[in-house]
Amino acid sequence: MAYPSALTRRPGSDKLRFECQSGCTKCCEQQGFVYLTEDDITRLARFVKLSPAAFEKQFVYRTKNLRRLRVPRHVQCIFLKPDGCSVHVAKPLQCRTFPYWPELVDDKREWLKTAKWCPGIGKGPLVQIESARAIAQTMRDANPLNY
Numbered sequence: 021m022a023y024p025s026a027l028t029r030r031p032g033s034d035k036l037r038f039e040c041q042s043g044c045t046k047c048c049e050q051q052g053f054v055y056l057t058e059d060d061i062t063r064l065a066r067f068v069k070l071s072p073a074a075f076e077k078q079f080v081y082r083t084k085n086l087r088r089l090r091v092p093r094h095v096q097c098i099f100l101k102p103d104g105c106s107v108h109v110a111k112p113l114q115c116r117t118f119p120y121w122p123e124l125v126d127d128k129r130e131w132l133k134t135a136k137w138c139p140g141i142g143k144g145p146l147v148q149i150e151s152a153r154a155i156a157q158t159m160r161d162a163n164p165l166n167y
C-alpha cells in the first residue's frame with residue numbers, strides 16, 4: 021500500500037490530522053483483539069437484544085485480567101459485515117477511540133506505521149495533540165492492565 025502523501029505529523033509537531041474515510045473497514049480487518057470494558061459488554065448486549073450473560077457466553081472471551089471479543093474463523097471481528105460495523109452505534113471503546121490509542125498518540129513511529137494501512141491518517145482537519153491525548157487517556161483508564 022502506498023504511503024499516504026498527506027502525513028502531517030513531523031518531528032516536533034504537536035498536531036495530527038485524521039478523518040475516518042467513508043466505506044473503509046481496514047482497522048476492523050487488522051489482526052488483533054478487540055478488548056472490552058464492562059460498559060462495552062452492557063451496551064453491546066442491549067444493542068443486539070441479548071442479556072449481558074447471553075452476550076458474554078456467545079461473544080466474549082474472559083480471563084481474570086481481560087475481556088475481549090472472541091475471534092471467529094475467517095474474519096477478525098464477528099460484527100464486521102460487508103457494509104461495515106453492524107454494531108456501529110454501540111461499538112467498543114477501543115474501536116471508538118482508534119487511532120487515538122496511547123501507543124499511537126505517544127509514538128510518532130507507530131502513528132506513521134499505522135498510516136500505512138489507515139487511509140484516514142493524514143487527512144481531514146488538524147487535531148490538537150492535547151485532544152488526542154485526552155482520548156488516549158480514556159483508553160488507559162478503561163484498560164489499566166494493558167497500559
Ligand code: SF4
Nearest residue numbers: 040041044047138140
Ligand atoms: S482504517 Fe482508518 S479510515 Fe479506515 S475505518 Fe479505520 S479509522 Fe477509519
Ligand code: SF4
Nearest residue numbers: 048097099100105115
Ligand atoms: S466492533 Fe465494529 S468497529 Fe469494532 S472491530 Fe468489530 S466491526 Fe470493527
